[in-house]
Amino acid sequence: MCLSILLNTKNVGYDFKNIENKWQAHWAKNQTFNVDNHSTKPKFYVLDMFPYPSGAGLHVGHPLGYIASDIYSRYKRHKGFNVLHPQGYDSFGLPAEQYAIQTGQHPAKTTQENINRYREQLDQMGFSFDWSREVRTSEPDFYKWTQWIFLLLFDHYYCNTSNKAQPITQLIERFQEEGNKNIEAVCDVATPHFTSEEWKEFSANEQQELLLNYRLAYLSDTEVNWCADLGTVLANDEIINGVSERGGYPVTKKKMKQWSMRIGAYAERLLQGLEQIDWSESLKEMQRNWIGKSIGAKVFFQIEGHNKKIEVFTTRPDTIFGVTFMTLAPELDLVQEITRPDQKAAVEAYIKETQKRTQRERMADVKSCTGVFTGSYVLHPFTQERIPIWIGDYVLADYGTGAVMAVPCGDQRDYDFAKHFDIPIKNIFNNVSIEEEAFTDKGTAIIDHSEFLSGLSYKEAMKRSISELEAQGSGEGTINYRLRDAIFSRQRYWGEPIPVYYKDNLPQPLELKNLPLTLPEVEKYLPTPEGAPPLGNAETWAWDTQKEQVVDNTLIDNKIIFPLELNTMPGWAGSSWYFYRYMDAQNSDSFVGKEAVEYWKEVDLYLGGSEHATGHLLYSRFWQKFLYDLGLLPVEEYAKKLINQGMILGTSAFVYRKPGTQTYLSKDIISDSEKLEPIRVDVNLVNSADELDIEGVRKWQPQFKNADFKINNGVYRVGREVEKMSKSKYNVVNPDEICEQYGADTLRMYEMFLGPIEQAKPWNTAGISGVHNFLKKYWRLFYDDELLIVTDDQPNKKELKILHETIKKITFDIEHFSFNTCVSGLMICVNELTALNCHSKAILSPLTLLLSPFAPHLASEIWKNLGNESTIDHVDFPLVNEAYLVEDIKNYPVSFNGKMRFTLELSLDLDNLAIQEAVLKDTRTTEYLEGMTPKKWIIVPNKIINIVF
RNA sequence: GCCUCGGUGGCGGAACUGGUAGACGCGCUGGAUUCAAAAUCCAGUUCUUUCGGGAGUGUGGGUUCGAUUCCCACCCGAGGUACCA
Secondary structure, X not given: OHHHHHHXXXXXXXXXXXXXXXXXXXXXXXXXXXXXXXOOOXXXXXXXXXXXXXXXXXXXXXXXXXXXXXXXXXXXXXXXXXXEOOOOEOOOOHHHHXXXXXXOOOHHHHHHHHHHHHHHHHHHOOOOOOHXXXXXXXXXXXXXXXXXXXXXXXXXXXXOOOOEEEEHHXXXXXXXXXXXXXXXXXXXXXXXXXXXXXXXXXXXXXXXXXXXXXXXXXXXXXXXXXXXXXXXXXXXXXXXXXXXXXXXXXXXXXXEEEEEEOHHHHHHHHHHHHHHOEOOHHHHHHHHHHHOEEEEEEEEEEEOOOOOEEEEEEXXXXXXXXXXXXXXXXXXXXXXXXXXXXXXXXXXXXXXXXXXXXXHHHHHOOOOOOOEEEEEEEEOOOOOOEEEEEEXXXXXXXXXXXXXXXXXXXXXXXXXXXXXXXXXXXXXXXXXXXXXXXXXXXXXXXXXXXXXXXXXXXXXXXXXXXXXXXXXXXXXXXXXXXXXXXXXXXXXXXXXXXXXXXXXXXXXXXXXXHOOXXXXXXXXXXXXXOOOOHHHHOOOOEEEOOXXXXXXXXXXXXXXXXXXXXXXXXXXXXXXXHHHHHHHOOOOOOOOOHHHHHHHOOEEEEEEEHHHOOOHHHHHHHHXXXXXXXXXXXXXXXXXXXXXXXXXXXXXXXXEEOOOOOXXXXXXXXXXXXXXXXXXXXXXXXXXXXXXXXXXXXXXXHHHOOOEEEOEOOEOXXXXXXXXXOHHHOOOOOHHHHHHHHOXXXXXXXXXXXXXXXOXXXXXXXXXXXXXXXXXXXXXXXXXXXXXXXEOOOOOHHHHHHHHHHHHHHHHHHHOOOHHHHHHHHHHHHHHHHXXXXXXXXXXXXXXXXXXXXXXXXXXXXXXXXXXXXXHHHOXXXXXXXXXXXXXXXXXXXXXXXXXXXXXXXXXXXXXXXXXXXXXXXXXXXXXXXXXXXXXXXXXXXXXXEEEO
8 A cells, every 4th residue: 555655656757747847947047938129030929818817717728828829939939030929917807896896805906816826827837928028907007008098099080081090189270270061080970060160169168079079089978788776887798688697686778978989980991901811711700790881871761740850771772662661779869759649658668668678689589579650750752652650679779870761572670570560561673572571682683663763673773772862862872880889988996097087077188197097096896876986986086187196086176176087998998909018018108119019010920719809809900000090000900810719618517406405316317307406516526427526515515515415326426518617617627736737748738639729629637648648658758767768879761751740740730720630740750659669869859849839848858858058949940851751652642634533552753753653542433434544644742643634 | 689610439539622531639348567556568449230231420402423521401509799808
């Protein structure tokens, strides 16, 4: 017994613990991966999406992308590049705030603790980060510049003539000269026209209000999900079935004055920019769809007996004669104005109902058809027919104008609505039946019963209807984007303060020299009893315009001292530009120094999850384009290439409780008819055969202390389910334990071996021993126990072939981010060399370099023991010598007449590239080829052979 | 609902532009070594079979001499859906 314990604890041969401690200390001491902004080497910037430091610590899903980017960074260093590979923390966020609400601890404190834990875990895995450039979005030194960018956005408008952002001062000058009638600028729809004289007569406040309609950061009334009981605004994410996830309180829509970003101004450029970047086609497609460009027309419908017109956007102006009703989004202000007294009650009730539904529910629900008639009519622009106005929640207020002209014969949604409410349907298509469903095929449509449009195709009718609408002033051709302006206010504590104070209810920006405007201390992190954001709890949160500093609220006189903004910025603010800060993290004069940004320019490889496709990855492109317009950044797209890593899923474990009892049935003795409550248990209490550690569970949670576990054949078997890895699901697997048991190199290789980097996959430690065994086997190529057994023997051709095949494969696979097949390739190589009993230094030395990006600790140790003076980290990667590969290639893929392919076994006369003998290997095709005699053979070594008949 | 991605042995996955499906690893089976265990090594392992073969890459069709790969329809799973990060 004693003996076996002794033997088990002694690590024979590959002692990963010592090796890893040694090299991590070496890297830290020598700052091996700190990178210089002045280098003669070509630059390469590898960026990870920085983590949010959560209280659960880093789990095995986090490092997946970091390992991949680290492999690539190390590879690039071996290829002679000056590699910038930084890391930092996206340290503002909701969870820290919620923890603060529960415990009263300052979020800065818990964030710092979490960061310390993350750092420890990251260091343990041997990443080659340049930590001297670390950034944290919640540090005043960093958010000073986030606030500065906000001020820049506030100070600019989007000029459609120069097609870029321009200073607001320029706009003011033009207003003074000519008013706003001829100005091509992106602004709010409702902005009235004024002349130069009128502008000059406006009061200063009136002018400021008008300018807000043009600023890229602006204030406007926006709808939010309001939960009165929690006293806070909720994300759609936090709402389940119309009630809050926490507590189950009702949620309603509420209008609030909020900061927004005019991202819509950049819609077209965000779309066009996708063409220049090497991102996956699927991700670009997601962004395209999110931006949602559609070409169509605005049409104005005169409201009967009213001086107003309703503006609609339609992609099908060709079907304008098929309009039989109009639908408005229930939340439009206009609805109140036009509702007739006899419909008032029904409309009000309907609006109330809609307020309970989230937008997502409304979009997801296509089956039920709901709506109410307002009692009012609009007039058709061409026929002057009366068209009833309805409201319906399938129309969304923030897409287009929130109003649609309904053409039931040409749109299925309108068709269903018309059928349901018995509204007439007009068929305006030639020779098409609309008895069963709407006719939506644009390709074959011929318009009929439509005056001047009759007989025209879709394309012709589109053109003609737009020109007719324009001629009579009741519409115009236009382009609409689905992309909405981004709401920028958050009623939270733990975010960047918006550097603005209010004078006469108008926002006044601070200046750069006043930044950072640091977060005030508060007693409570909840909203105030009056419903103001948490910053409303601060006692020192007023701006003294003379002293230019934050002072006590009691001093507010609205002459010199004014109240500061209470909202904070959203999570995406800091993450929209952090990658530039890494280039020059210590710079206190600028967000990034000119020299640094000229050198690094842009990110060459960006790695992160695809869940950010339409959030972070769009917002950051928007800010990039804006800062580029101002001449602050050298490129319009910041990330040349992007790889999305798939999420690692956890395998949760369940025990099954009989309702109302403390009896739990083993999974294998449950009959189908039994209704049981599945309860999650910690996956760490279950072994690989799904057997539960019953005693462990009893200790784990009090509810199981006296539970009755019904076992089968002596074991309790749990149920399994794959879902998102999360602390609350008790399925988190921590990398620390694996590092402890197998070492970081094994963890790194195993995570890569698990599958393609871009694919989502469940975490399963079952195969980890295979990778660990590989590293042990690798070690044994070099050492007999502790003694180096590498020889100076000349390698034979077979060994050289194995090595060069592997070099070729690894190089190709790293460059294509196929790290799982890299690991396989290395395994095959080591197996073959072991079988040949190869210990030749000429083979093993380059092989060490191949291993280095994947298992850097082990590679470093071996490299040093091979007698190399320099450490392995910046040594040249081995090059493939094709000569070793060509030699005995026998199997060539063959194509006939450039079309068919199969395999041919050839004996080649390599000197003349002539075929000596050819044997068809693929017998299934011989039948087809019978009687055909080749006229010409075209041979390209290592490529395809073409045979022309 | 909509957008994007995925579905291959008991498991993770491989298969380059359509050409011997299941590389590599796990697990399992048998063997060697060992007093025994660990570790290591060797052999086998898609299913089925009357041992001739037959079936097989989510389902149903299509294109092709030939389909995991291309096209159409469907089913299931994951991510996103605008205040989680």
